[in-house]
Amino acid sequence: MNRVNTIFKVLKMLLNSWKTTAAVYLGIAFFVNAYVAFSLRSFQETGDATHSEITIANIIFIFILVIASFTECFRLTMSMNVSRRTFFYSEIIAIVTLSFVLALLDLGAGSILTLLTGMRFNHILHQILVSVAGQNYESYINEFTILAFNTSFLFLAATSGWLIRMLYYRANKLQQIVLSFSPILLYSLLYILLYDSLRPRLENYNLYRAAIYIGENFFRFIHSILFDTLIHFVFVIIILSIFASVSNLFLCYLLIRRAAVR
Amino acid sequence: MNLIELNNISKYFGKTKAIDRVNLTLAPSKIYGLLGRNGAGKTTLLNIITNRIYPDQGIVKIEGKNVVLNDQILRNVFYMTEKNLFHEGYSLKELLYLCKDFYPSADLSYAHTLAAKFRLNLKQKIGGLSMGYLSIFKAIMALCSNAPILILDEPVSGLDANHRELLYKEILEIYAAKAQTIIISTHLIEEIAALLEEVIIIDHGKLLLQESSEMLLQKAWIVTGEISKVRSFAKSMRVLNAKTLGQREEVLLFGLISQKDLIAGKNSGLDFAMASLQKLFIGLTENTEVNHE
């Protein structure tokens, strides 16, 4: 049985194991979303109401799904003597597929609700762009950009979840504790370095000054892309998401290569 | 061509050396018994062979190719683990379909036949099985998979005597039909002795011996008689253990005894009997070996 075939078999297994959870989640999410939309419509007098979509819920869902399903799917794959490499490729394809499907459903449900309630579809992308760059960027928002944005963001959430799961999987008890504390530690560290009383003293060091310079200029660079170039903000976000996802996947591969079967 | 090769495999768990420079070559189409005490390293070795864990030193090759992350090779191996890796919610039928997915040459009708023989209801969920039936199901999956290499880790764990006999016969049936390479790791040495073509003994992570079971059994002697006569007879051989009762001594000897020596020994009043594989195994792994001064 050749490699590609095995990849598809694992993919089939993954999607099968996700489908019931996804169905239940989507059922609830759509129901709540529609309920809110319809309730809003009955309360609103002006025609200015908008309804939202389930993007945030999707992001949280896929993040948690990838984390929660890893052990079971990994074990199942390994018990059938499939290599970790194949599992890795199949998981990527499965995540991409799920991201796309969720994004599509998000968009589709939104459009249906618009039809049913007459309210405008106020996607989160709208809200971000408007708050950052003002109203004139709305022309760039269409079905395709929303779809691309959703898919890439979901993909990022999923790969981040996978990376976190891999870190825990490979870590021993002590490392796991450190891992659990690390976000807080990191945040505190960054706060101290950048904003606190330590800053004046650190500014004596060239390395520190260089790091701050690069950091600030990076954001300036992003800002200029936003407003000065032809590449639209949306696409920048999408490309950055994909880059981040790919680097997550790279790290996942390094971690899964020698993962023991437990 | 040699099917399975282990070249200088070592594995540490922390500071403990779980596998110590094991070199093994397994020819195809034989039934091997992998024997060892609890904690000797049998499961670790099998895990290394199937790339479930990585060795710290050495390479495992199957058909000349390194097994690490090698799907092409790993697809030819079905590994029945002691631990259950399947989530409890899966039904047995689902798992059999899964097996067929990944081992296309699997014979599911044979699986159903076996399930009937063992009185196993395939509609159950795997989480609801008793320990014995869990083993039975895993064994059924292994046997119906038709993979060229079968690795069974404690296949009769928890099985009652009747089921054990039945499983041994089924293993022989599939072996007679398909001539697969089968590696069985077990504690029930006596029961499996007659099934094995070759015996591999692991002790404290080291390879103690690898030999045909027939040859091995020809070297396992229990010699009884008057102490001095026994001792002089056993002078040139390995004495694995010795029991003294009054003026008589019974020793477990490991080695070949020529016809000539045998007749001479009998004539001098010694009694000879062949030791069972289990007795030999215990003698080899017990540290009761007597050193001749």
Added chain:
Amino acid sequence: MFLAQNSEHPIYLQLASAIEDDILSGLFQEDTQIISTTELSITLSINPATANKAINLLVDQELLYKKRGMGMFVTPGAREKILLRRKERFKDDFVLPLLKEAGKINLSADDVIAILTKEGNDDESDRA
């Protein structure tokens, strides 16, 4: 067919001997097929290689022959061959050990003959 555990003789020799017994007793007639090695191994729960070894031994001794695509058959004249061989080995396999044991318990050769004659007569009258 019965195989003793932990006998001095390896399993394949015991099996060969048991098959010889069956040829002798007429259970396996000449020029007819005997039980296949697969059936043998499964019935006796032994490795097929061991069963094969027993069969091959008998083939070497020209007691069995292989018919292509069909299995193992008893060679014509096998029964006589077995009888002959066993008669030749009778002295070494049975009589000498008998005399040795007799010697241990102080029975002379004449004592043994007396016992043999009596038992032999009884046996014949039973058979008749």
